Amino acid sequence: MSVTKRLFKEAMQYKRMFIIGLVILILAVMAELIGPIIAMTIIDDHVRPAKSGVINMAPIYQLLALYAVVAVINAVLSYYQTIYFQNAGSNVIKNLRNHLFVHMQRLPIKYFDNLPAGKVVARITNDTQTILELFTVMLPTYISGIANILGIIIAIFYFNWKLGLTALIVVPLLFAWLTFYRKLSDQYNHVTREKNSDMNAMLNESINGMTIIQAFNQEQKIQAEFNELNETYLKNYSRIIQLDSLTSHNLMGTIRALIFAVMIYVFGTTFLSGSNAMTVGMMYILVDYLTRLFNPMFNMVNNLSVLEQARVSANRVYEMMDEEPEVMEDKEMMPAQGQVEFKDVSFAYKNDQYVLKHINIQARRGETIALVGHTGSGKSSIMNLLFRFYDPSHGQILIDSVDSTTVTKQSLRQSMGIVLQDPYLYSGTILSNITLNDPRISRERAVAALNAVGGDRVIHGLERGIDTPVVEKGSTLSSGQRQLISFARALAFDPAILILDEATASIDSETEEIIQNAMDVLKQGRTTFIIAHRLSTIKNADKIIVLDKGEIIESGNHAALIQHDGQYAKMYRLQSAGH
Secondary structure, eight states: OOHHHHHHHHHGGGHHHHHHHHHHHHHHHHHHHHHHHHHHHIIIIIITTOGGGOOOHHHHHHHHHHHHHHHHHHHHHHHHHHHHHHHHHHHHHHHHHHHHHHHHHHSOHHHHHSSOHHHHHHIIIIIHHHHHHIIIIIHHHHHHHHHHHHHHHHHHHHHOHHHHHHHTTHHHHHHHHHHHHHHHHHHHHHHHHHHHHHHHHHHHHHHHTHHHHHHTTOHHHHHHHHHHHHHHHHHHHHHHHHHHHIIIIIIHHHHHHHHHHHHHHHIIIIISSGGGOOOHHHHHHHHHHHHHHHHHHHHHHHTHHHHHHHHHHHHHHHHHHTSOOOOOOOSOOOOOOOOEEEEEEEEESSTTOEEEEEEEEEEOTTOEEEEEESTTSSHHHHHHHHTTSSOOSEEEEEETTEEGGGSOHHHHHTTEEEEOSSOOOOSEEHHHHHHTTOTTSOHHHHHHHHHHTTHHHHHTTSTTGGGOEEOGGGTTSOHHHHHHHHHHHHHHTOOSEEEEESTTTTSOHHHHHHHHHHHHHHTTTSEEEEEOSOGGGGTTOSEEEEEETTEEEEEEOHHHHHHHTSHHHHHHHHHHHHO
């Protein structure tokens, strides 16, 4: 389906408002065209025929009053036409943004691996705002312009068909320029929208990484990169301005001059001689209509850049909408028991560059499985597969003896909880960050979860306790506080399978001890996967799996691996010596 049809389908949800706006617009155009007819009537019927210079003012006053009434009606209709189109267009874009945001949340994680956050934001905000102008500015401008042009040409034909034919010349000229402009400006509009997204992405990264930028004195380098993007944007935008300038003042001015030259020739050779001479009023109305003929043309041509930008933005929005989302189902699933098995699993993010090779792991309900290994060994990739952020290239992952790829990702994740090394907190309160505003998680349950992980000892000094406000990313809280809140969040949802991805890597020893004490109680009956660099935190794990370059090289409990004196034992001795 083309972008135009898809936008039309979106607009049809508010067709009543658009139709009312359209009817009002047509009535406003009619009211505007009545004014010159009233003026002609005054001139030809009451001023010119007056004898001895005596003019009967009574009917003139009545016509002037009618002229004023028509002008007021036109103003009122124009006001309500704008209101209806603005409301209808705003509602269309509100729905489009909502649909796009919902769709974004259903896109697979790999989509965001290749698209910076700033570009996603630009499509949901900037591009939809540009499309809004299509409904609130372009639509009324072009409809009223076409209505005005047709109405004026019909009126001129009514008064004189020869002048009507002359005025008709502007229609193919306008259509030809619209077609030429679209082809010429398309490439420039694509580049400007893309560079605008690039700048948004760079701003987003710069704000999030401002500490690093300033700490390493990278301000000038970042500024140079931004200047380059900004320069490319300006270069292409300037070409669009040149096109608009050529159109609005030069091209249209030239066409108007040529049309008026033809009109003067027609007047001079036909209507100002003998019996063909026209009345003053007739001459006035024709000149008035011809002048008015070019006003909507100027408006339409001047807004061509907005039209093209809206078309490009719509393409970008629907390009994102066409990305295949994850399947979402609302049906309740049976609670998972927590048995997990990796059967000969291999996985590659790109082509045949495997980051996991022939992985076999078996975790019974209630067991704690620790994954250790150097950076790039494949620990996080195993977690990504377990959560179905990605699916295995080969092999199977079984949850309670069921292939995980045969159930929806939503139902699978309902039985899982995760705590990341760098936990993300949302704007709100500590309570809302634990419950995520899920009605199933009561305040009492959230408090119990926070107490269970020892969080009450960490936040007791906060004036409002669990109702303490949290700013974006929780930047006003310590890393330990953020980690415990994230930990309480996972526990509040009571998952059958709990994943701790470097959960103790960014916290102090005292907070780590709090978590370790809580885990001794909480892991009972819950399958727990732990990724850890601190090997001292996983000594009590039921099974420790050592990974190297995507392969399992050792497996067993702490005592067995130390006795084996392999890679794990070397890593453990190195860390112990460091302390």
